[in-house]
Amino acid sequence: MRQLEVFLSVCETLSITQTANQLYISQPAVSKTIKALENELQIPLFDRIDNRLLLNENGKLFRVKAYQLVLDFRQLQNFNDHFSQQIPLRIGTSLTIGNHSLPAAITQFQTLHPKISVKLFAENAIQIQHRLEAGEIDLAITEGFMTNQNFDKSIVSRYPLFLVCAPQNNLAKSGVIEAQHLLQQNFVLREKGSTLRDHFDELTHQLGLEVAPILESVNTEILIQAVKANLGITVLPLPLAQPYLDEGSLVRLNILSHPMETINYAVTHPGKIKSKIYQSVIDCFVAVEK
Template identity: 35%
Template sequence: MTIRQMKVFRIIVEQGSITRAAKALYMSQPAVSHVVVELEEQLGYTLLDRIGRRCTVNERGMQLYHKIVQVLEAIEDLEQSTAGIEKQALLRIGSSITIANMWLPSLIQQFRTLCPQTPVQVQVDRASEIVRKVLANEADIGFTEGVCEEDSLFKLPFSRYRLSFVCRHDLPAAKLKTLSLDQLQAQNWLLREPGSAIRDSLDSSLRLHQLQIKPTWESVNSQSLKQAALAGLGIALLPEEMVQKPLQTGKLVEVQIEGIELENQNWMILHRDKFESEAIRCWKQLIRSTGKEHDDE
């Protein structure tokens, strides 16, 4: 016995005739009659008494009707309750450290207005590790920066940021304003760890000039590098937005490096084979609108 057969028979009983049931179901009368005949053959007894041109539900049919109603109501209740399961499923978000510091809190607030029932779990790590987590399905979606060339990933850009070389105003590098490539090795560098998007951007640019620098301070935390720069410990490479205030007050100054200008693109990433839940569709919508806002600026 199929759900379709049960639904058709229920309508026949409630409408009082096959003709009215056919109209209610937007089916032809012969098609409705065929469903009943199939059902009777499967059960091994008749459900309708056919006298002349009239068909009426017999006692066996009424007993089956009451059982069918209970089953269909249970199915409808199940369908309604399971409709909310997807919305309530945990969404695992992986984020690079820079995006988690500067963009993700605001994005999550906006997401909660779109999908208020969806709980979110955030994992913060370096960019390369976020890519790995998304590829391994340890995160449903990821937020990362810089170059991402994995063919298995779907990528949506949403903003970009300029990287600034900054140091305290009283360091010799601050007075030079522009450093030549030959002067880089002599500086104290405060840099993010290898595998972070910011460090990868710098290392890639230096490789083009056949250069490599070794930091005196290496950290997974950009804020600690900012504090080290404010303490006069060297030159830090940080997102421009992160150091706007100390640059405006003169506590830090920007140092130009000959032939090197760095900028990172921010991305939302997910595996191309990932099922697109309502929550993921909401994130795509949010990121596309965010990216459009930045394009309009």
């Protein structure tokens, strides 16, 4: 690329001396560069008449190509700053994080980077993982990420999961449910493949139980309203449950000696985690999750 830059400068000045001064290199270095380029192309680019350089027809044609090539190269060098503003950053979040953190985190990110567009997906954790594996998204913010493929992961947050019921539920007063009494309760749960459901199913399987919910939904808000109406019990992460616990419309239930916790990760393809833009997105989610 340096050869082409020297060539284009000589095309402008038609002087070895002036080009050397402009590029802060020696005159012999300029002459050597032009000669080497002509040898590689096996054609002369300049006519040398009376110690003057004149761009010949070959040189004129080559100048057009060389200029475009140097321009393209410089644009590629600035790709991260310029073109990344035109290509949407594709971000996927699990539904729980989408409900709790996505709006605030993306608003914060767009305040910091107003010229960068984003395309967002909010689906269950398994669907988001599949999108990342298929290259359909660039960054996943999701609970629990298990795969045999090579990805970069960093922890965004972690918080407890627990059962909640309505205040009028007969378990609300004690705030405790014995493991052996789980089958006596109605449950309203997220769909299989969601992190909330997977954690609950893992717990019941450890206890040797098989719980069949009376209501299953991808919409956590539907489940919350069902619990408030005392239709059953559900599993919620602390950030989603806290407002309802504070207002008294839901009551936390503890399963003795069986705590549940979810860990939320930022996941990217190898190398992307090092990008300033990707790290900025992750930092916004970390800030909101605190």
